[in-house]
Amino acid sequence: MLSQDSNLMLEINDLHASIEDKEILTGVNLEVRSGEIHAVMGRNGSGKSTLSKVIAGHPAYVVTSGTVKFNGENLLEMEPEERARIGIFLGFQYPVEIPGVSNLEFLRVATNSRRKELGKEELDTFEFEELVKERLSVVQMNPAFLDRSVNEGFSGGEKKRNEILQMALLEPSISILDETDSGLDIDALRIVASGVNQLSTRTTATILITHYQRLLNEITPDFVHVMAEGAIVKTGGQELAIELENRGYEWIEENIKKINL
Amino acid sequence: MSNPNTVEKIVSKPYKYGFVTDIETEKINKGINRDTIKLISAKKNEPEFLLKFRLRAYDEWLKMKEPNWAKLGYPPINYQDIIYYAAPKKDKKKESLEEVDPKLLETFEKLGIPISEQKRLTNVAVDAVFDSVSIATTYKEKLAEHGVIFCSISEAVNEYPEIIKKYLGTVVPINDNFFAALNSAVFSDGSFVYIPKGVECPMELSSYFRINSGDTGQFERTLIIAEEKSSVSYLEGCTAPMFDTNTLHAAVVELIALDHSSIKYSTVQNWYSGNEQGVGGIYNFVTKRGQCRGKKSKISWSQVETGSAITWKYPSCILQGEESVGEFYSVALTNNFQKADTGTKMIHIGAKTRSTIVSKGISAGQSSNSYRGLVHMGPQAVGARNYSQCDSMLIGDQAAANTYPYIHSQQPQANIEHEASTCRISEDQLFYLQSRGIDFEEAISMMVSGFCQDVFNQLPMEFASEADKLLALKLEGSVG
Numbered sequence: 001m002l003s004q005d006s007n008l009m010l011e012i013n014d015l016h017a018s019i020e021d022k023e024i025l026t027g028v029n030l031e032v033r034s035g036e037i038h039a040v041m042g043r044n045g046s047g048k049s050t051l052s053k054v055i056a057g058h059p060a061y062v063v064t065s066g067t068v069k070f071n072g073e074n075l076l077e078m079e080p081e082e083r084a085r086i087g088i089f090l091g092f093q094y095p096v097e098i099p100g101v102s103n104l105e106f107l108r109v110a111t112n113s114r115r116k117e118l119g120k121e122e123l124d125t126f127e128f129e130e131l132v133k134e135r136l137s138v139v140q141m142n143p144a145f146l147d148r149s150v151n152e153g154f155s156g157g158e159k160k161r162n163e164i165l166q167m168a169l170l171e172p173s174i175s176i177l178d179e180t181d182s183g184l185d186i187d188a189l190r191i192v193a194s195g196v197n198q199l200s201t202r203t204t205a206t207i208l209i210t211h212y213q214r215l216l217n218e219i220t221p222d223f224v225h226v227m228a229e230g231a232i233v234k235t236g237g238q239e240l241a242i243e244l245e246n247r248g249y250e251w252i253e254e255n256i257k258k259i260n261l
Numbered sequence: 262m263s264n265p266n267t268v269e270k271i272v273s274k275p276y277k278y279g280f281v282t283d284i285e286t287e288k289i290n291k292g293i294n295r296d297t298i299k300l301i302s303a304k305k306n307e308p309e310f311l312l313k314f315r316l317r318a319y320d321e322w323l324k325m326k327e328p329n330w331a332k333l334g335y336p337p338i339n340y341q342d343i344i345y346y347a348a349p350k351k352d353k354k355k356e357s358l359e360e361v362d363p364k365l366l367e368t369f370e371k372l373g374i375p376i377s378e379q380k381r382l383t384n385v386a387v388d389a390v391f392d393s394v395s396i397a398t399t400y401k402e403k404l405a406e407h408g409v410i411f412c413s414i415s416e417a418v419n420e421y422p423e424i425i426k427k428y429l430g431t432v433v434p435i436n437d438n439f440f441a442a443l444n445s446a447v448f449s450d451g452s453f454v455y456i457p458k459g460v461e462c463p464m465e466l467s468s469y470f471r472i473n474s475g476d477t478g479q480f481e482r483t484l485i486i487a488e489e490k491s492s493v494s495y496l497e498g499c500t501a502p503m504f505d506t507n508t509l510h511a512a513v514v515e516l517i518a519l520d521h522s523s524i525k526y527s528t529v530q531n532w533y534s535g536n537e538q539g540v541g542g543i544y545n546f547v548t549k550r551g552q553c554r555g556k557k558s559k560i561s562w563s564q565v566e567t568g569s570a571i572t573w574k575y576p577s578c579i580l581q582g583e584e585s586v587g588e589f590y591s592v593a594l595t596n597n598f599q600k601a602d603t604g605t606k607m608i609h610i611g612a613k614t615r616s617t618i619v620s621k622g623i624s625a626g627q628s629s630n631s632y633r634g635l636v637h638m639g640p641q642a643v644g645a646r647n648y649s650q651c652d653s654m655l656i657g658d659q660a661a662a663n664t665y666p667y668i669h670s671q672q673p674q675a676n677i678e679h680e681a682s683t684c685r686i687s688e689d690q691l692f693y694l695q696s697r698g699i700d701f702e703e704a705i706s707m708m709v710s711g712f713c714q715d716v717f718n719q720l721p722m723e724f725a726s727e728a729d730k731l732l733a734l735k736l737e738g739s740v741g
Contacts, residue, residue: 056696059688084698096693099684100711106694109707113698149711150693166697 006033007071009174009205010055015066017054024050026230027066032174035202039216039241040209042227043249048209049093051227052178056090057083070174084110085117087173091163091180093209098150103162106150107132111169135168139195156183164195175199176207181215193218213245226252279503279533282368282473285350286392291476292341295319298446301346305415305449308422318435318445325439331602332631332663333571335507335544343509345447347392347477365389365396369469385465385496386411388452390481392473395450400464409462409493410455414482417453424455428486432515432552432579440511440546440573444480448513451481454493456522462493465721470499472532472543478509485515487522489555494525494721499568503533505541507570512547520555520582525563527720528576531731532568537626539598542570549576550606553585553614561588562605563719567731570599575633577606580614580645587616590719594709594732595628595660604634604665609642609675618649621713623732624660631663638675645675653683654712656705684712706732 010032017025024047032038042048054061055068057080068075075083098106111131112122123131136143139161151159160180167175177196181189196219200206208215216224216238224240225232228249233256234240244252289300298319302312327338349362369389386400388411395413404411410421418425435445452468472479487493499510510532516524526549535542545568551560562576578587589605607616616636624630636647653662664681686708694704710717710729717729 056692058692079701080692080695081698081700084696090696092693096687096689098690098693098708098711100714101707102711106697106699106707109699109703110694110697113700117698170697 006035006202008033009071011067011069012055013067013069015051015054015068016064017050017061018064019050019061023064024061024230025054028227028231030225030232032205032207034173034205036223037200037206037208037219037221039221039224040207040227040232041211041224041241041244044211046227047230048227049178050230052090052176052207052209055083055176056080056088081113084170084172085113087114089167089170089172089175091160091167091175091177093179093182095151095159095163097152097154099152101150103148103150104129104132104146107146107166107169110166114170114172132165132169135165138168138198139164140191141165157185157188160184160188160192161195164192164199168195168199171199172204174205174207176209178209179211180208181210181212189215190218213241216241228253228256278500278531280371282364284362284364284473286347286474287350288344288347288474288477291344293319293343293345293447297345301447301449304346304348305418307415307418310422310426311418314430314435315446318442321436322439322442322446325436325442327439331573331633332629333573333600333602335571335600338507338509338544340443342476344474344477345480346449347474348394349391349396361397365391368471368473385467388413388466388468390450390452390468390470392449392471392477392479395452404462404464407460407463408457409460410453411466412453414448414451414453414484417484421453421455424486425453425484428484428515428517430515432517432550433513433548438548441513441548444482444511444513444548447478448480448482451483451512452497453483454485454495456487456491456493458488459490460488461491465494465496467496467498470497472499472508472510475506475508478511480510481512483512483514485524485526486517487519487524487558489520489522492523494527496527496529496721498529499532503536503541505536507535507541508543510543510545510547510569512549514547514549514576516551516560518551518553518555518558518560518585521557522555523559523561524551525561525721526551526576528562528564528566529731530564530566530568530572534568534599535570535597537597539570542599543568544571545569545574546571547574549574550579551577551587552579553582553587555582555585557584557586558582559586559588561586561590561719563590563716564592564603565716565720565731566591566593566601566603569601572599572601572603574603575605577608578616579608579610580616580642581610582614583611584613584615585611586614588719589616589618589620589634590716591620592623592713592716592732593621593630593632594623595625595630597626597628599626599628601629602631602633604632606635606637607647608635608637608639609645609647609672610639612641612643612645614642614645616647618647618651619715620649620651621716622651622653622662623656623709623712624653624662625656627659629661629663631665633665633667635667635669636677636679638670638672638677640671642672643674645672647675647677649677649679651679651681652712653681654709655683655685658685
């Protein structure tokens with residue numbers, strides 16, 4: 001899995017970020033190389049979702065110090081759309097509904113913006129329909145969802161499949177999946193996880209943000225990180241996730257306290 | 262979780278049609294009195310009946326008060342400080358396009374409305390109105406082969422006085438309202454359309470109104486008559502240069518649909534709307550009304566209102582003929598300090614008449630956008646139906662949207678449905694689209710255009726995409 005020639009893709013160094021003057025990230029350090037799958041775990045409010053949104057460039061968060069580099073480039077200077085075009089993908093925990101905007105057209109415009117960046121030919125409506133029909137199979141999604149407005153009236157599971165469909169179309173370098181498993185029944189979880197597995201290659205990387213071990217039974221991580229109070233406090237392999245499942249987050253927090261003492 | 266500041270910095274892109282054409286203009290003195298009206302009538306070489314019509318309207322106007330019930334609020338207009346007639350010089354009689362001043366042709370070309378023989382829009386006949394006069398009408402001959410009359414109203418007054426006498430002022434009477442009375446007294450030019458019995462107009466008809474002088478009011482008058490079993494689709498477009506003073510525009514449009522005929526009237530209004538501080542812009546006070554006189558006749562209004570500092574406009578249908586149909590599809594977008602009070606009136610008189618109202622209001626900046634509509638079911642309107650849908654979209658948190666639906670029913674067997682909704686473009690929706698590589702402005706424009714789709718679907722093919730672009734342009738830089 002981990003080859004010698006894998007590249008450093010994402011480099012987060014002492015990242016602090018706040019929202020409305022409240023500090024949420026208190027010094028995150030993380031390195032992600034191509035071919036790797038990282039899991040970020042932690043309690044609610046530990047800063048997992050904030051980390052994903054800061055990487056993607058959500059305007060509500062202010063980075064107060066630290067750096068985020070992607071393939072050596074300073075990500076923090078880029079607009080969210082620029083980050084998306086160079087290959088950063090955020091799979092949302094709660095994908096928003098956008099009434100009136102056709103899902104198919106949205107997917108096409110998004111796909112073309114990425115293709116343009118990659119120097120690939122932009123697709124017209126007909127060409128795109130071919131591509132999207134093929135990619136639908138990755139998440140076993142019903143084509144009827146293409147004709148609806150973006151996420152409008154979709155169930156939780158359908159929204160998540162639509163997220164992974166977007167991932168399949170955009171072919172990002174690094175995908176950050178924010179609680180993609182939440183609200184999914186076990187069948188839907190397997191479909192979504194299998195989609196992610198199909199899309200993971202030697203040249204891509206994935207960050208899975210999750211509460212639970214169960215997603216990690218489907219997608220095997222190379223690293224498991226635990227976040228608490230806005231920072232990564234422990235890193236290990238898959239065994240760490242299993243230990244967390246058995247012993248709970250308190251165990252980690254106890255350990256930190258001991259270290260701090 | 263959303264930060265209001267980012268969705269809110271309101272900056273307007275420069276108005277693309279704001280140039281002034283440098284052309285010698287013949288203007289009469291400022292102000293209005295009986296002599297002004299006689300002078301306008303004489304300049305236009307009008308028959309006696311029209312002068313009388315104008316003078317009667319003027320007398321009525323003097324007795325009337327400017328309405329103030331709309332949610333607009335603007336400083337008082339000094340009606341003696343306006344020039345009521347301005348025309349480019351050398352405008353003797355334009356027998357052919359060669360005689361039209363090339364500067365004027367160039368102006369319209371710049372506006373995207375080429376009227377010279379070689380460059381005309383295919384399948385769209387255009388009547389180009391510059392300040393107070395019509396300077397050219399294209400495809401007249403081709404239309405004449407089908408018996409369709411399409412010319413300036415001044416020309417129609419002299420060439421078809423009987424038709425004018427019969428219909429002018431019958432849908433919008435001279436004393437209908439303050440602005441209609443003023444228009445009836447001083448109207449300068451506009452378009453005239455006559456579709457004879459059984460004729461389906463072979464091409465799209467279009468008028469393009471251009472205000473060029475800063476101190477001149479524009480008062481155009483349009484009259485469209487569809488005889489039995491005929492049909493026509495008509496589109497008007499409007500632009501004006503940027504001046505820091507306010508220019509008055511008070512138009513009247515009358516449509517008459519006889520048995521089994523149909524008129525589709527579309528407007529893309531993009532008068533100058535003032536700068537981002539709200540200085541300058543057109544005051545747009547317009548009376549548009551159609552009468553479905555005949556059985557199973559149909560009048561459909563579609564409008565895309567994006568310009569003007571102030572818009573006061575209620576294109577309406579009087580549904581007199583049995584089973585006649587009235588439609589109103591509207592997109593009104595306001596930005597910066599624009600104010601719009603617009604909507605429709607559906608007056609159901611005949612039995613089994615039907616009407617549909619779909620109104621989409623988009624307010625950005627510190628603008629205010631009101632829908633005001635009346636659905637009236639008269640005592641004879643047995644089995645009549647109305648469906649209204651009024652949706653508002655707010656961009657930022659300083660814009661206002663209001664809906665004033667008035668419903669009067671004197672007929673228990675009439676059916677009225679009203680739906681309304683308000684939504685706001687949220688930061689999270691924008692972020693979602695952006696995080697998929699779609700830039701901020703395109704994201705806004707996708708959402709706005711999705712919101713307006715029901716109305717755009719009603720516009721003539723050639724103009725639907727234009728309207729879409731126009732909205733995108735108006736919103737460019739409006740948020741961010």
